[in-house]
Amino acid sequence: DELEGAFKDNTKAVIIETLGNPNSEVVDIEAIAKIAHAHKVPLIVDNTFATPYLVRPIEYGADIVVHSATKFIGGHGTSVGGVIIDSGKFDWIAADKHRWLIDPNPSYHGLSFAKDVGAAAYITYIRAILLRDTGATLSPVHAFVFLQGLETLSLRVERHVENALKVAEFLNNHPQVEKVNHPSVTEDESQKELYKKYYPNGGGSIFTFEIKGGAKEAQAFIDKLKIFSLLANVADVKSLAIHPASTTHSEDSEEELAIQGIKPNTIRLSIGTEHIDDIIADLSQAFS
Numbered sequence: 001d002e003l004e005g006a007f008k009d010n011t012k013a014v015i016i017e018t019l020g021n022p023n024s025e026v027v028d029i030e031a032i033a034k035i036a037h038a039h040k041v042p043l044i045v046d047n048t049f050a051t052p053y054l055v056r057p058i059e060y061g062a063d064i065v066v067h068s069a070t071k072f073i074g075g076h077g078t079s080v081g082g083v084i085i086d087s088g089k090f091d092w093i094a095a096d097k098h099r100w101l102i103d104p105n106p107s108y109h110g111l112s113f114a115k116d117v118g119a120a121a122y123i124t125y126i127r128a129i130l131l132r133d134t135g136a137t138l139s140p141v142h143a144f145v146f147l148q149g150l151e152t153l154s155l156r157v158e159r160h161v162e163n164a165l166k167v168a169e170f171l172n173n174h175p176q177v178e179k180v181n182h183p184s185v186t187e188d189e190s191q192k193e194l195y196k197k198y199y200p201n202g203g204g205s206i207f208t209f210e211i212k213g214g215a216k217e218a219q220a221f222i223d224k225l226k227i228f229s230l231l232a233n234v235a236d237v238k239s240l241a242i243h244p245a246s247t248t249h250s251e252d253s254e255e256e257l258a259i260q261g262i263k264p265n266t267i268r269l270s271i272g273t274e275h276i277d278d279i280i281a282d283l284s285q286a287f288s
Contacts, residue, residue: 033061
């Protein structure tokens with residue numbers, strides 16, 4: 001109902017994440033796709049945190065999928081880049097909300113991307129116009145790194161998820177933790193069902209927990225970590241930790257932080273591929 005009420009005459013698209021940042025909320029891709037299409041707009045899904053190994057949003061009705069390749073695809077936090085995948089299924093002409101794809105483009109001799117290119121209209125426009133005008137081109141070495149990363153994506157994601165589920169369970173049972181924001185241990189029945197539907201093999205190696213105390217206790221905990229690195233990056237093979245309220249989300253107001261479920265005692269973890277015993281041991285000593 002909230003999404004339905006948010007549409008306006010000038011709404012051009014609906015954009016969601018498969019897993020929310022930083023609290024790893026699961027969204028119902030299929031349901032949102034139906035709502036977006038009823039309003040004649042495409043659904044764009046940021047699938048960075050889930051990766052195509054765990055979830056393929058186009059199979060659930062998404063029209064366009066994007067990834068920050070810097071994260072799981074690259075895997076080591078060494079390269080900057082992104083990926084756009086166009087399903088080719090959205091009918092831009094029937095929607096009639098994106099005239100820049102329909103109207104003749106003077107820089108391409110009057111070509112109408114939607115009419116003349118067909119299913120590949122959107123992605124062709126990006127390559128022919130945006131790439132030309134902005135120069136947003138990967139360097140050859142970064143492209144090589146991402147291609148190399150794809151070769152081990154499945155192995156790394158399996159280890160990330162395996163470790164994350166054990167960490168979530170460990171934190172959920174720890175006396176110095178108030179709450180763990182991970183769909184595998186949530187008490188929200190709707191989140192449980194969505195997690196079961198979209199992540200039958202598990203997922204969510206980037207999530208938060210709330211330590212007992214406030215910002216001082218959260219920051220002290222992070223400072224004690226030895227294996228975890230204090231970095232704003234995520235989805236690295238290295239385990240990472242950060243205090244969102246004072247770093248990544250520091251420009252948000254108290255009201256905006258509250259809406260996102262970010263508290264002074266919230267700590268975000270990105271669980272890496274180290275041995276689980278080492279990860280748990282590091283977290284344990286940081287609580288001491």
